[in-house]
Amino acid sequence: MSGQQRRDLDEMLRHAPLDVGGDVAEARAVFHGMMTSMPLPPDVTTTPGRLGGVPVVTVETPGGDPSDVVLYFHGGAYAIGSAADAAGLAADVSRRVGARAVCVDYRLAPENPFPAAVEDAVAAYRALLDQGVPAARTAFVGESAGGGLAVATLVALKEAGLPQPSSAAVFSPWADLTVSGAGATGKAALDPALTPQALRTRARDYLGTTPGTEPLVSPVFADLTGLPPLLVQVGSHEILLDDAVRLAARAAADDVRVDLQVWPQVPHVFQSFAVMLDEADEALESAAAFTRAHWAAARTSAEAALSS
Numbered sequence: 001m002s003g004q005q006r007r008d009l010d011e012m013l014r015h016a017p018l019d020v021g022g023d024v025a026e027a028r029a030v031f032h033g034m035m036t037s038m039p040l041p042p043d044v045t046t047t048p049g050r051l052g053g054v055p056v057v058t059v060e061t062p063g064g065d066p067s068d069v070v071l072y073f074h075g076g077a078y079a080i081g082s083a084a085d086a087a088g089l090a091a092d093v094s095r096r097v098g099a100r101a102v103c104v105d106y107r108l109a110p111e112n113p114f115p116a117a118v119e120d121a122v123a124a125y126r127a128l129l130d131q132g133v134p135a136a137r138t139a140f141v142g143e144s145a146g147g148g149l150a151v152a153t154l155v156a157l158k159e160a161g162l163p164q165p166s167s168a169a170v171f172s173p174w175a176d177l178t179v180s181g182a183g184a185t186g187k188a189a190l191d192p193a194l195t196p197q198a199l200r201t202r203a204r205d206y207l208g209t210t211p212g213t214e215p216l217v218s219p220v221f222a223d224l225t226g227l228p229p230l231l232v233q234v235g236s237h238e239i240l241l242d243d244a245v246r247l248a249a250r251a252a253a254d255d256v257r258v259d260l261q262v263w264p265q266v267p268h269v270f271q272s273f274a275v276m277l278d279e280a281d282e283a284l285e286s287a288a289a290f291t292r293a294h295w296a297a298a299r300t301s302a303e304a305a306l307s308s
Helices: 003-014 024-035 087-097 116-130 145-160 196-207 241-253 278-307
Strands: 045-051 054-060 065-073 099-104 138-143 168-171 230-235 258-263
Touching: 003 278, 045 116, 054 087, 054 116, 065 087, 065 116, 065 145, 087 099, 087 138, 087 278, 099 116, 116 145, 138 145, 138 278, 145 168, 168 278, 230 241, 230 278, 241 258, 258 278
Parallel strands: 065 099, 065 138, 138 168, 168 230, 230 258
Antiparallel strands: 045 054, 054 099
16 A cells, blocks of 8 residues: 555645535535546446436446446535535446446435435335335445435334345445544544534534434434444544444444444545545455445345245
């Protein structure tokens, strides 16, 4: 792993024009420009559509198994970003796991505070099931706020009595909207992309009158019993390090199979930078192997149940 790669990425992020906690309209425009500044590879197909009334973008790469689906949840602190903005990272995930990725364009705060995002995520997943896609052939992937949303959605599915997907992989999940983890202060000087103040601003937008300890807002406070296997990846140079560690600990305490991977000296959602960072490439390969393995295990279990 190259220390120079990490230093170059840190420098680039520290001079990026995005102010996550600033004016929402401006932040959305800047974020969109950043996320779409590099064209998608020519062999990537993106198709807008709707699932359960929720806008989605389906991202496909050559050679994928059309029967397997990654339901992808984008980041952006619940207030910025979109399914289209996430197409680059979703395409990388799609290519590595060998399946299509369906990016959920959930409603954003402050116009649509909690529970809008969770409602949209559940509606999209329920629509996949209604289309005949087995739960055993779906997996969740989410980054940043989308990582927290992915786990919150699993909890909501449990409460609704719906079948769980085969697994969930979350990158730098924002899992505590009270922004009270030790990393919020202890890692603030090292994080080149996020500040505690920015997250607290966006948390107020999303929460409205809802307490930050609400389990479907902050899954570090949820009962995670019965959730599918989780992979949690995070960088040591981000203020959300503690969110990831506490989420994994909560899952372990609730008897969930969980893999926690902490990558030294890399920033928030470092997986987005696979073209310039060796750690990102390795992390995505690990996430893909995790997802494929649990698809295979879920299918084997389902086949055994049918034959018994």
